[in-house]
Structures are given as structure tokens and as C-alpha cells.
Amino acid sequence: MRADCIYDIIKKFGCFSYDCILFDGPWGIGKTYAIDKALEEQENVCSISMFGLQNSQQIYHEVLCQFVLKNNKAGKIAGAATEVLDGISNIWKSVSSVKEVLQSIAREKELFLLLSKGFDSLHIIVIDDLERVSDRINIEEVFGIVEELKKCNNVKIILVANIDELQENNKEIFKKHNEKVIDRIYHITEKPEKINWGEIGIHAGFMQEFLSVHKVKNLRTLKKAQRFYDDVYILVNQIDNQQFKDEIRLICFAIVVESTDNLYYKQNDNEDDSNKKIFNELHNELLYRILLYLQEVRSSRNLVNILLEYYNNQIVLSTSDIMLEYKIFLQAGNKPNYFKTDDEIRRILPKIEDDIVKATTIGELNRNADEYEMWSETIGEDNASMLDKYREIVRNLLWNEVKKENEDILGYSYDLWHLEAEKVKEIYEEERNAVRKMVIQHYVDYLKETTKGKMAFEYSRKLREYCANNYYKEIIKENIDKLYNRKSFPVDEIDSVQYHTCYNIMSVLYHINQDRFLEYSDELSKQCDNMSAHRMDVLIREIIRIID
Structure with a gap:
């Protein structure tokens, strides 16, 4: 059955002897779309999605709020609700305010059942997403509520579900009880032919x-x-x-x-x-x-x-x-x-x-x-x-x-x-890859001439970072000989920026070839003054501590 049929069925729903019908079909087939189109001019409609409800009794809260406590389309009902709420203390002596009534699910149920006695026109309740019911809710509970709502004056129920997607425990309950609760099931297999x-x-x-x-x-x-x-x-x-x-x-x-x-x-x-x-x-x-x-x-x-x-x-x-x-x-x-x-x-x-x-x-x-x-x-x-x-x-x-x-x-x-x-x-x-090599060569050529200034520090920092990449490490290894010179070490007269630049270069040299680096450092320390040798020793110990 095409989803278009939903429109004709709902238009005649008020004349049917059915009080509860169910539209079953795959997700996305257009059931909800067709139902909404059919009911868009209907004055008294309550639409409820079971998705997200944590208690089946919340259905009463939804129908009460959508039918009674609104004043845009249902002025008569709102007026009737006022009369009921004005006299509510005659029913529940302990209730002191409307707010307290609405906080009680049981009282919401009683209030709606009482109020529905005054319905003088058709009221349709759509309960959608039956297959998405929470694990906390048993389908049998929902069927019980539907049975109660069916007994209300001028109230009819439309259920919407994808029966194939019901949880296994709910499938068994559905098979057992659906004939008692649902007057007719319509199976929707094709999307609407006419869609706006x-x-x-x-x-x-x-x-x-x-x-x-x-x-x-x-x-x-x-x-x-x-x-x-x-x-x-x-x-x-x-x-x-x-x-x-x-x-x-x-x-x-x-x-x-x-x-x-x-x-x-x-x-x-x-x-x-x-x-x-x-x-x-x-x-x-x-x-x-x-x-x-x-x-x-x-x-x-x-x-x-x-x-x-x-x-x-x-x-x-x-x-x-x-x-x-x-x-x-x-x-x-x-x-x-x-x-x-x-x-x-x-x-x-x-x-x-x-x-x-x-x-x-x-x-x-x-x-x-x-x-x-x-x-x-x-x-x-x-x-x-x-x-x-x-x-x-x-x-x-x-x-x-x-x-x-x-x-x-x-x-x-x-x-x-x-x-x-x-x-x-x-x-x-x-x-x-050629440009990668050009980058490394550019850094090395710059640093072999000077380690002074911020540019040298940036190049040395990047060179040190690239050492962690195996591809770049091989390129650095091909150019490393140029960095084995006195300028790469914190000897002679240097400033703080140059000191950190030398640390980066020394880290690269140690990372590429530890033995060669330590041997060169030992020879260089014998050729420079004591403060230079001390600075080298401090940096070498720090490099070994971090890398090893």
C-alpha cells in the first residue's frame, strides 16, 4: 500500500467504527509525512513520539497539555479546563494549586479522563515511533493506556510503527495483544506518489x-x-x-x-x-x-x-x-x-x-x-x-x-x-621530495655559516624536529658533515639565543651519529677555554638525558 492511502483513510477516520488503527512500514517510507498532511486542517490533534519518553504514563501528560492547556485553536476546551480546574479541589481536597495537579502523573490521567467527557468533537491522538520505545517501557503498558484512551468520549488513536524494528521482547507482546487493542493495521510499503x-x-x-x-x-x-x-x-x-x-x-x-x-x-x-x-x-x-x-x-x-x-x-x-x-x-x-x-x-x-x-x-x-x-x-x-x-x-x-x-x-x-x-x-x-631536500640543504648551509640570530634559532629548531621523521633524517644525514664545525657548539663568545641554537644543532648531531658526535665534542673541548668546555658538557649531559 502506498503512503498516499493514509490521507484517504484518516479523512474517513471519524466515520469508521475503528477507535484505534496502526500504520506499519519501514523507516522513511513517508508515514509521518502523510499523517501530518492528512491532519493539518484537523482542529484537535495530539501528536506524541515515544522516542525519548521514559515513562508510559507521560502519554497522559502530553494529551492533557496539547488538548487542554492550549488556547490557540481549542478555546472551548481551554474554557472547559478552567471550569474543571476551578472545581478540582472538590475532587482532590489536598490539592492547593494547578501546578501541583500537573506534577502528579496519576492526577493528570484522572484530569484528562474527566475532561474528555466534555469533548463534543473528534479528538485524534497520534502515537508515533512505537518501535523506538525506551527500554524502561513495556509495550503492554502502552497498549493499556491506548485501551483507556479509546474509552474516552470522541477520542480515536492512530499508532505509527515499524513493526519489524520492535525489540524482541516487545515483538512477542505485540503479537499477543495487538488484536485486542488495534482495530486495524495498514501496511505501508511504498512512499507517497504525490508529495509536495x-x-x-x-x-x-x-x-x-x-x-x-x-x-x-x-x-x-x-x-x-x-x-x-x-x-x-x-x-x-x-x-x-x-x-x-x-x-x-x-x-x-x-x-x-x-x-x-x-x-x-x-x-x-x-x-x-x-x-x-x-x-x-x-x-x-x-x-x-x-x-x-x-x-x-x-x-x-x-x-x-x-x-x-x-x-x-x-x-x-x-x-x-x-x-x-x-x-x-x-x-x-x-x-x-x-x-x-x-x-x-x-x-x-x-x-x-x-x-x-x-x-x-x-x-x-x-x-x-x-x-x-x-x-x-x-x-x-x-x-x-x-x-x-x-x-x-x-x-x-x-x-x-x-x-x-x-x-x-x-x-x-x-x-x-x-x-x-x-x-x-x-x-x-x-x-x-626535491623541495624537502632543498629545505634541509638551505637550513644546513645557513647554520654552517652562523648560529647567531633568531633566524638561525628557527632553522635549528626545525632541523631538530625533522630528525624525528625517518624521511628527513636520511636527508639530514646526507648533509650532516657541514655542521661539524666550531660554530655549531657553544664555544667562544655567544649569547643566550645562540646557546639554544647550538643545543638544537648538537641534538641533531647526536641523534644522527652518537659516537661521532661525542668524539668530536671531546676533541673540541680540549681546544676551547674552560667556560666553553663547561657549557658543552652541560648541553651534552642534557641531550643524552632526553634522547636516551
């Missing part, structure tokens, strides 16, 4: 087209997908290109729907067929399944990758990330690159190469180079000169970042940039 998508913030045209291809059954999944798109849209709302925004939305929906509902996941029916098993494993990879939604998009696969990683909380997405992808989107023309001919690809390659030359950030450079190499390789176009340009530019940009004291960028592998082209990956790693 605008009301839930989803573009109707997009949704109709999306569902015509991808048979999503879970309305909650679609709402989740819309929320993800709303999140990403904050970063794209300044872009004046509706097609790009539409593709962003499609990618967001593809990511959420396939990650949640696994529409295109295929079970391997024949485990003995190894070839089929391997084929299924490849096609069951999440990224592959997501791409099944995106066969007509112009946007790059890298955009899909970064949005998927953002959805999985693996990265922080920025406006600059989106803008770089937008530039690639514009380069692709009106037809996705994947569907272009060789000649069409050749026509866009010069523009991409121009963007490579003009790139001012590593991210922009890498994404354009990746795009160029991937398509030029596909059509057999010679890309050697472009790769040479890329090598030179990426090294310069990395070095410029280092000079701006952004050395952390040297710790980022090509994975951070979502590179796919193997040659670009290889060059990036080679140049990243």
Missing part, C-alpha cells in the same frame, strides 16, 4: 526527474540528501551558473542516497563463480555506484571525490575548492569531456595548459595538470612539454610556500589533491 516537495524544501522538478531513474523508497533519505545539498550550497550560491549548481545538487543526492540506501549494490548469487565475484566487488565500490547517477555531468570526478570525503567528514570543504572545480567545469564546455571526440578534447587542451601556466596555488595547478594529463593520454596526444612545465611550476610553488613558512604543505602527498593521472602523481612526489 516544496513543503519539505526539495525542488519538485529535480526530484521528479531523479526518482524517474533512481527508485528511492525512503523519504527520510531524500530529506537527508537535501540537507547535505543545503550545506554545500552555502559554498556555491555566489556562482552564477545554474547548470553547475544543478550538477552539485545531483552529486550530493547521489552520494547520500547511495551511501544510505545502496540502491545499486549487487549481491553475488554465485559464490563459486570467481570471475563474477571479482566483477561484483569492483562494481560494488561506493564511488563506482555513485557515478551511475552522474553519467551526464560535466563536472570532474575530483568534485565527486571531494564532496564524498566532505560528506564522510574526512576533509573540510572550502569555497576555493569549489571555485577550482567550477573552472574545470567551464573548461569542459557544454558536453562532458567523457563524451567528447578526440578533436573536441584537442581543442580544450590549450586552455587547460594556459591555466596550468597561470596557476597561483598548488590545488589549482594539480587539478588542471591532472585533467590535462588524463585526457591527453586518453587520445594519445604528446604531453611531455606540458609535464615539464608542470614539474617546474609545482617546484616553484612548493618552494614559495616554504618561504612563506608554510612547510606543512611538504607533508601532503598527492592523495590530498585527489590526483588520478599517474604521471602527475609521480612528478608531484618527485618535486615534493
Whole structure:
């Protein structure tokens, strides 16, 4: 049964002889949505979620508060409540205030049962999320309350549940007692056919087209997908290109729907067929399944990758990330690159190469180079000169970042940039390592000349930190000979900053080769004055204490 049927059933509920009905169906099928639509014009409705209630008797508190103690739609009832509360002392002599009445669950129950005798129109109580009932609450208790509410004048009950998700102990109770309490159960198997998508913030045209291809059954999944798109849209709302925004939305929906509902996941029916098993494993990879939604998009696969990683909380997405992808989107023309001919690809390659030359950030450079190499390789176009340009530019940009004291960028592998082209990956790693060597050589060359000043201290501190990294340690080892000179030790006339710089250098020397360091230090201490030898001895003992 489609969830649309809920609307017609509830509209006729007042004429039915049923006092309690239950709508059963999977989570997200649209039960609550359809019920809310059917009851939106009904004056006297109380909606309760069992999720979060710690005591079944709280149901009475909810119906009392929602039906009686409100004055927006139920003025007559509010007036009746006043009369009842004015005379409440005749029933409970010990009660001195309304507040005390409401603090007593038992009294709330009695108050509502008494007050319901004056109901002259239909009152509907919706009890939702029955399967999410707390461990402290037994379904039998809830059924007992429903039985009591059914006896009230002009009160009907709608229960909402996913019976399959009831806890095992509650399933047995449900099977035993449901026929006594529930007059009819409606099984909802399909989401509503007619949904006002605008009301839930989803573009109707997009949704109709999306569902015509991808048979999503879970309305909650679609709402989740819309929320993800709303999140990403904050970063794209300044872009004046509706097609790009539409593709962003499609990618967001593809990511959420396939990650949640696994529409295109295929079970391997024949485990003995190894070839089929391997084929299924490849096609069951999440990224592959997501791409099944995106066969007509112009946007790059890298955009899909970064949005998927953002959805999985693996990265922080920025406006600059989106803008770089937008530039690639514009380069692709009106037809996705994947569907272009060789000649069409050749026509866009010069523009991409121009963007490579003009790139001012590593991210922009890498994404354009990746795009160029991937398509030029596909059509057999010679890309050697472009790769040479890329090598030179990426090294310069990395070095410029280092000079701006952004050395952390040297710790980022090509994975951070979502590179796919193997040659670009290889060059990036080679140049990243080359710049790492340049950094160490620069520090060592500076320190071999002087250990004076704040710059020398900073270089020595970084050199000491890099010693903890095995990759950098090997580079330092290749350059260490330059630091075996008198300037690296606290001898002769020095100041406090220089003293700490020498400590850092001595720590590096000891870390690389302890025997050589101690032998050199012993020889140097015989050549300098007593105070210099004493300072060296203090630092050596401190270094040995910390490292060993």
C-alpha cells in the first residue's frame, strides 16, 4: 500500500467504527509525512513520539497539555479546563494549586479522563515511533493506556510503527495483544506518489526527474540528501551558473542516497563463480555506484571525490575548492569531456595548459595538470612539454610556500589533491621530495655559516624536529658533515639565543651519529677555554638525558 492511502483513510477516520488503527512500514517510507498532511486542517490533534519518553504514563501528560492547556485553536476546551480546574479541589481536597495537579502523573490521567467527557468533537491522538520505545517501557503498558484512551468520549488513536524494528521482547507482546487493542493495521510499503516537495524544501522538478531513474523508497533519505545539498550550497550560491549548481545538487543526492540506501549494490548469487565475484566487488565500490547517477555531468570526478570525503567528514570543504572545480567545469564546455571526440578534447587542451601556466596555488595547478594529463593520454596526444612545465611550476610553488613558512604543505602527498593521472602523481612526489631536500640543504648551509640570530634559532629548531621523521633524517644525514664545525657548539663568545641554537644543532648531531658526535665534542673541548668546555658538557649531559 502506498503512503498516499493514509490521507484517504484518516479523512474517513471519524466515520469508521475503528477507535484505534496502526500504520506499519519501514523507516522513511513517508508515514509521518502523510499523517501530518492528512491532519493539518484537523482542529484537535495530539501528536506524541515515544522516542525519548521514559515513562508510559507521560502519554497522559502530553494529551492533557496539547488538548487542554492550549488556547490557540481549542478555546472551548481551554474554557472547559478552567471550569474543571476551578472545581478540582472538590475532587482532590489536598490539592492547593494547578501546578501541583500537573506534577502528579496519576492526577493528570484522572484530569484528562474527566475532561474528555466534555469533548463534543473528534479528538485524534497520534502515537508515533512505537518501535523506538525506551527500554524502561513495556509495550503492554502502552497498549493499556491506548485501551483507556479509546474509552474516552470522541477520542480515536492512530499508532505509527515499524513493526519489524520492535525489540524482541516487545515483538512477542505485540503479537499477543495487538488484536485486542488495534482495530486495524495498514501496511505501508511504498512512499507517497504525490508529495509536495516544496513543503519539505526539495525542488519538485529535480526530484521528479531523479526518482524517474533512481527508485528511492525512503523519504527520510531524500530529506537527508537535501540537507547535505543545503550545506554545500552555502559554498556555491555566489556562482552564477545554474547548470553547475544543478550538477552539485545531483552529486550530493547521489552520494547520500547511495551511501544510505545502496540502491545499486549487487549481491553475488554465485559464490563459486570467481570471475563474477571479482566483477561484483569492483562494481560494488561506493564511488563506482555513485557515478551511475552522474553519467551526464560535466563536472570532474575530483568534485565527486571531494564532496564524498566532505560528506564522510574526512576533509573540510572550502569555497576555493569549489571555485577550482567550477573552472574545470567551464573548461569542459557544454558536453562532458567523457563524451567528447578526440578533436573536441584537442581543442580544450590549450586552455587547460594556459591555466596550468597561470596557476597561483598548488590545488589549482594539480587539478588542471591532472585533467590535462588524463585526457591527453586518453587520445594519445604528446604531453611531455606540458609535464615539464608542470614539474617546474609545482617546484616553484612548493618552494614559495616554504618561504612563506608554510612547510606543512611538504607533508601532503598527492592523495590530498585527489590526483588520478599517474604521471602527475609521480612528478608531484618527485618535486615534493626535491623541495624537502632543498629545505634541509638551505637550513644546513645557513647554520654552517652562523648560529647567531633568531633566524638561525628557527632553522635549528626545525632541523631538530625533522630528525624525528625517518624521511628527513636520511636527508639530514646526507648533509650532516657541514655542521661539524666550531660554530655549531657553544664555544667562544655567544649569547643566550645562540646557546639554544647550538643545543638544537648538537641534538641533531647526536641523534644522527652518537659516537661521532661525542668524539668530536671531546676533541673540541680540549681546544676551547674552560667556560666553553663547561657549557658543552652541560648541553651534552642534557641531550643524552632526553634522547636516551
